[in-house]
Amino acid sequence: KKKSAITLSKITKFIYVYNSKDLSHLGTYSTVECSKIFKIGKDTLSKYILLGKPYKNKLFTRTKLH
Numbered sequence: 001k002k003k004s005a006i007t008l009s010k011i012t013k014f015i016y017v018y019n020s021k022d023l024s025h026l027g028t029y030s031t032v033e034c035s036k037i038f039k040i041g042k043d044t045l046s047k048y049i050l051l052g053k054p055y056k057n058k059l060f061t062r063t064k065l066h
Contacts, residue, residue: 015045016061020054023065034060 003011015034017026035042040055048055049062059065 013062015049016064018059018061018065020057020059023059025066026058 012030014028015031016028017034017038018024019026029037031042031045034040035045038045038056038058040048044055045060049060052059052061
């Protein structure tokens with residue numbers, strides 16, 4: 001059974017992407033979308049989210065900074 005758009009939006013984990021230099025918000029993406037757009041493997045992405053460190057001048061986080 002295919003899930004509805006509402007259900008998908010509830011279960012999708014979003015990643016907030018910021019410029020690491022000035023913390024400007026670059027966008028909000030699903031994990032898969034973020035991985036494709038920024039050409040970063042899902043394992044690497046998870047690692048940098050946990051570390052809280054920038055990757056290629058971008059800060060990836062699961063919480064909004066502002």
